[in-house]
Each structure stands twice: as C-alpha cells, then as structure tokens.
Amino acid sequence: MNTHDGKHGMSPLSTGLGLAIAVALGASLGILFAPKKGSETQKDISEKASLLAKKFKKSRGEVQESVKNIFGEVTKELEESYLEVHGNILASLDNIKDEADLTQKKYNEIVQNAVDDLSKDKEWAEKSIKGLIKDLQKEWK
Numbered sequence: 001m002n003t004h005d006g007k008h009g010m011s012p013l014s015t016g017l018g019l020a021i022a023v024a025l026g027a028s029l030g031i032l033f034a035p036k037k038g039s040e041t042q043k044d045i046s047e048k049a050s051l052l053a054k055k056f057k058k059s060r061g062e063v064q065e066s067v068k069n070i071f072g073e074v075t076k077e078l079e080e081s082y083l084e085v086h087g088n089i090l091a092s093l094d095n096i097k098d099e100a101d102l103t104q105k106k107y108n109e110i111v112q113n114a115v116d117d118l119s120k121d122k123e124w125a126e127k128s129i130k131g132l133i134k135d136l137q138k139e140w141k
Contacts, residue, residue: 070131071124081118082132088114089136104140111136 064074092110
C-alpha cells in the first residue's frame, strides 16, 4: 500500500529546507572531529549553531515572496534552488573558524561564490542572478 499520496508526504519545499539545514549541520560535524579539548569543541558548536540559526529564519511564505521578487514567479525548482544556495552559504559560514574573520565583505564574497556556483548550471537571467545576490546580501546583520 502506497502511503505517499502527496497529501501526507513531505513537500518539495520541506525536502529542500531539510537539505539546506542538513548541508549546514553536516558542515558543523567537522568541528566534532577537530583535535581540540572537549570544552573548546562544545563552545565552537554552540557558537556555530547560533550563527546558523540567525542566518536562516525565513518562513515558507517569505521564501516564496523572495523567489517571486527575484525571478518573477514561484516554482518548485526555484524554491529548491533558493534553499540550496542558503544551505551552501551556511556551510561556508560554518567553515569560518574565527568570528572576527566574518566581515560584511567576507559575507558578500561567500554569497557571490554560492550564487555563482549554483547558477552556472541554470538558465537564469543576469537580472535574476543579481537580484538573488542582493536579496541574500541583505541578510547580513
């Protein structure tokens, strides 16, 4: 009996959000295997988790609104791409060992690189790519 009828299964957006979070948290696991004292590792994980939580606070409606503003429409593929680029940004942020190294300039570079990597296989208009970068760079706080 197939229980996945589309009504009770995970939505594509939920899957995409799960992927973005999994990418970010997966990158955090590297901290666990670093040769540090337990207290240092625990502190690193706590700081990284706080940073990741602050950087990804969008509801589905907000994601869809951002996607519509950037691309002019909302599709499953565009929502998943938006979430994927967020996950890639979070993973890159997680790789920064010293929070003092995370400047707005560095954050903007991370956003640019994440969007460049994702968009190279997409047929997005230059205007949409620039809009995505601008949207993501606004999240710097």
